[in-house]
Amino acid sequence: MQADFQLGPDLKGKRIVVAMSGGVDSSVVAALAARSGAETIGVTLQLYDHGAAVGRTGSCCAGQDIRDARAVCDKLGIAHYVFDHESAFRTSVIDQFADEYLAGRTPIPCVRCNMGVKFTDLFRLARELGADALATGHYVRRVLGPEGPELHRAADPARDQSYFLFATTREQLDFLRFPLGGMPKPEVRAIAAELGLGVAAKPDSQDICFVPDGDYARLVRKLRPEAETEGEIVDLTGRVLGRHKGLIHFTVGQRKGLELGGQPEPLYVIRLDAAEQRVIVGPKRALAVGAARLSDINWIGGSYTGSLTAKVRSLAKPVPAALDGDRILFPQGEYGVSPGQAAVLYAGDRVLGGGWIEATEAAELAVAA
Structure with a gap:
């Protein structure tokens, strides 16, 4: 197992809070932090109804995931706390996700989650627990530069999550640690297996954890029934080519699902006009x-x-x-x-x-x- 946990000399023997989602990545972070000799505390934010999420695959911070995080902490002999943030998550992430689709936009809920419950709220909780740092399982690197900590891509391009952390502030970077940024995923799983952690082979969570079946339209339809308002499909000149059953079924760059036969060249979604409920299409060059x-x-x-x-x-x-x-x-x-x-x-x-x-x-x- 990797001998050194990348905390920096300023945190040796200090108190570290680890954000634990119940997956293999955050579990290994907790294990490495505890192995370094730091006082380690695992914190999990419950983001879903506990009962409804039991047995769900591809989720995060719910049901079985919370039990997995607790089991890891028990095995490591460290404290574990669960905080109910379901209401905040629904308001700041899920509702915003639905509203963005309703407005003809393509949201990124993972960034909103990191900006809100994953970082802002966890920062507050970590500081209330007297922590000297907050460690997460994100695949990014924190590098000390001439002007202070910098955020860098992960060493493994296939795992890099830097795109989702662009809203991280300089103050947050001072407090954050990303121990897995220099590791490939197989090494992380090998550490988990070596330590006998039950999550060693657990599948990765999906990008959008609250849409485990990938049917975004169904979720938006449930939250915002008006999202299925029909409208026109028009070309760049405004000429009507057909009709659609709701903007939620389209994103910029989409080609499939337009159902516009007999056109001289392939057509793509160029933009969405929510005010007029119009899908504007055109050739790829547009x-x-x-x-x-x-x-x-x-x-x-x-x-x-x-x-x-x-x-x-x-x-x-x-x-x-x-x-x-x-x-x-x-x-x-x-x-x-x-x-x-x-x-x-x-x-x-x-x-x-x-x-x-x-x-x-x-x-x-x-x-x-």
Whole structure:
């Protein structure tokens, strides 16, 4: 097993709170923290109704997950606390998720969760418990730079979660630790197996834990029945090509499900007009975006002024970009840029910050202000 837990000399023998979701990653973080000699406390936020979540696969912080986290803490001989945050999670994450779809946007609930219950509330709880640091199982790296802690991509590109943590503040980085950022997943599972943790082979949770079957539309329909308001499908000139059964069934860049036969070329969803309940479609070239306006920009890059790259989707490759006030510019054009998603800015592997995409400008129309 890895001999050294990456806490830093300032935390040797101190008190560490570990955010435990019940999965293998956070369980190994707790094990490594306890092995380092630090006083370790596991904290789990209950985000669902305990009974309703029993036996659910692909979830997080509910039912069986809470029992798994408690079992790990019992085996490690460390304290474990569960805090009920179901109401806060529903308001700040699930309801917001439904409202974004209703507004014709494509939400990222994992970022909202990290911004709210996963970090803000856990920070408060950790400090109330007298902790010197909060450790999580996220696959990112915390690197000490000349201006203080920096957030970097994980060493394993396949596991990197930096896109979802762009809203992390400098104050939070001072308090956070990410011990798994330099490890590949097989090594993490091997540590869990070596320690005899029951979660060693537990499957990873899904990206959107509260939609375990992947049917987003059904969830939104349940929470917001008006989401299935029908409307027109039109081309870029406004010509009506067909009808749809609700904006919740479409996202920018989508091709399947339009059911528009007899067209001279393949058509894609270019944008969604919630005010008019319209789906605007066009050829693939019309998806190219030259600029996007951002809101709630979070900058943790300090005095960095060099060249940037940006990711506009969690699985997208970083592309050259520039930040001009609240606009991000894509000199080569970028595809799949959707309001509601995040644009995350990088300098190499370092996360500089990012913001929420509010609106986009077609590549042929975008010019620097």
